[in-house]
Amino acid sequence: MSVPDLYELRQRFDNERILLCFNGPISRSLIEEIGNALRNYMKTEQASPVATLDVFAVYIELTQNIRHYAQTSQLAGADTATVVVSYRDGHYNVSAGNLVRIEDGEAVLKQITALAQLDKTELKKAYKEQLRKPRDEQATTGAGLGLIDIARKASAPVMSSLKTLENGTGYFSLSVQI
């Protein structure tokens, strides 16, 4: 059995200024514990309370979206999340990825692209409209409100990608600059 090259992994984390990384099946309690660690870390680093809350908020929406998707889609392996928080060039970045059915991934990509066209005022309007939609209608559009909320907290358009995998699935990634 070979020993994994942890040094190489660590170097990559250091180079990319990654302060937190998680890869594995994500549970409710893990979301809470990692979120707590993230807040404490940012507090020790003397990040502003506003930045800390924004990063935490985006982290929660992303990870809870993944949990929600895994539960509703019943897609095997969809509850395995990859979450990365980094700090580069004066900005925190929160990224998350998970396995999706390719058509679901394409639908979210479309939503992200549409949201990227909106300015802050239009985003607020979209947010309030989504908030006023009946609950069952919200359920059909999935992560609508969460995605708008994330776009509102981002300091640059949210980036997303979908990598086609086998059996009609894909790997969906989303990256948010705070």
Add this chain to the structure above:
Amino acid sequence: MNDLKIVSTQSTPLIETDSNRGVIYMEGDSYPENSFEFYSELVSWVSHYLATNSRPLVVELALLYLNTSSIKVMMDIFDELEDAHQSGRDITVNWRYDVDNERVAELAEEFKEDCSFAFNIIGQP
């Protein structure tokens, strides 16, 4: 009427109600995975309180972070309070926040936009 005394957890706020004084108190973070389920007791308490008497209701909030599903539930509650206010009920919301964290004030402000009752956003040093 039964009052609520729900202790806080990492992802859910403390919730206390006092039907004699007409007060709801909530403090902490709110990001449960199923907000509708978590808040169902509070939602029923509010409906019951409004349906069974005509006394004022004061909502004292020291909430910090709300995930979007908690925001949705809070908006439903504020909508119900707004309807009661439109029918002549005395409703007050006092939302206290740490002045270092303007995000909390912005969140409260967005709720306030849709309410015509007294909605005080109080910064604390």
